[in-house]
Amino acid sequence: MATARHLRIAVIGAGASGLMALIKLREAGIADVTVFEKAETLGGTWRDNRYPGLTCDVPSLAYRYSFAPNSEWTHVCAPGPEILEYLKRIAGEYDLERDIRYGCEVLKADFENGQWRIETSDGDEGAFDAVLAAAGVLHHPALPDIPGLDTFAGDTFHTARWPHGFSLEGKRVGLIGTGSTATQITGAIVDEVEKLSLFQRTAQWILPLANDPIPEEQRKAYRANPALLEEEFERLSLEQTASFAAAVVGENPRAYAALERYCREHLELVTDPDLKRRLTPDYKVGCKRLIMSGNFYKAIQKPNAELVTDGIAGIEPEGVRTADGRLHEIDVLVLATGFDAHKIMSPMIITGRGGKRLDAEWAEAQEAYLAVTIPDFPNWFMIGGPNSPVGNFSWLQTAELQFGYALKLIEMIRAGNAREIAPRHEALRAFNDAVKAKMPDTIWASGCKSWYINKDGHVASWPWTFDKFKADMSEPVLADYDIA
Helix, strand or coil, X not given: CCCCCCCCEEEECCCHHHHHHHHHHHHCCCCCEEEEECCCCCCCHHHHCCCCCCECCCCHHHCCCCCCCCCCCCECCCEHHHHHHHHHHHHHHCCCHHXXXXXXXXXXXXXXXXXXXXXXXXXXXXXXXXXXXXXXXXXXXXXXXXXXXXXXXXXXXXXXXCCCCCCCCCCEEEXXXXXXXXXXXXXXXXXXXXXXXXXXXXXCCEEECCCCECCHHHHHHHHHCHHHHHHHHHHHHHHHHHHHHHHHCCXXXXXXXXXXXXXXXXXXXXXXXXXXXXXXXXXXXXXXXXXXXXXXXXXXXXXXXXXXXXCEEEEECCEEEECCCCEEECCEEEECXXXXXXXXXXXXXXXXXXXXXXXXXXXXXXXXXXXXXXXXXXXXXXXXXXXXXXXXXXXXXXXXXXXXXXXXXXXXXXXXXXXXXXXXXXXXXXXXXXXXXXXXXXXXXXXCCCCCECCCCCECCCCCCHHHHHXXXXXXXXXXXXXX
């Protein structure tokens, strides 16, 4: 008869996913948990990003933990600081910080004798029975390789490293990039700066978003009637998964046609023919991550804003030199150049069964089984692993479902029915072959460059519907696992 075990669990990252994992592990009766966080505070991406205009692109009432409804969001899509405060509030209510080690970066993890020995920036942390890797996907800033970048005489920073209290008032600002971050910043700062030069490499499709305030009367109604709040959550979640999420994976052509129409009609707000031409993408709506904004087109047409579409030849002390020979003189250079979404687990050195290193196993392509587990790396579970639905659903819903899947396997270890659990190589291959077979049906594979696509052209997202994801996460298929 199997004997129940005391488990020691490591969680990597104190962002939204890591905090949720700690709460859920405690609820399951697993109390010996340590969360390793390399920064000095919690919050993950909502801590690192504090640029002007930062806003979630998922409706607020659908962006929350299932166990922590929030009636206090002030806008249809919450500003970043509100989301960070929500995470801090949850951490306080659940007394999470007693199990978080701040300023403690995981450097190495070695699988030895059925356990993971972890080394951090503080030293040897000992052995753990399982690891939940919740370090996130978008946290390694991608810096552009532009000649002379280090010679600029003014202030330069990536948007994820925005200096606390930094003012742009009255300054000439150069903003490199036109993704979601740059779009939000443009609308937020154009009335504050003397001049905004927005350097665009690729035009973006923008879905109109009227980010209206949620009236106090509405919030009061949510407080008084939690069922009403839950009803709105279910409505918004269904709207997102049945329309947008299904549309981008080729399962709802009618919804996709509507998305396309909304984006094209929105572009009609640009009145200058030349500017409209330069803002019109040459790829299908949704191929890149769809941007949502209600003020970008208005902002870029203001007299002190300029869209620069000539390529950047180099950076000089006074500003940005473009390929046409023009020097764009600026005081501040902001790099809205996104993140390397394919550095999952980097720079940790992770060594699994038989001395296999994860960076070597992933040298050609990052592959996991159902985005959660990896062959030869037993008891290592990922929230946000390769081919997670990073561009489809609300991330908090995704994270909870992935955690629930991992917990079922962890419970087998705790019950004494297994010591080591890792997916079979055949299961990994079958899953990833299915991903590749389905991906051509998705809009991401329609012919554009995006951060979803790795250096080998592999689209690292979930090519199926939310219902399939939920079903796949509901119960592990034990036949797909080597269980020792």
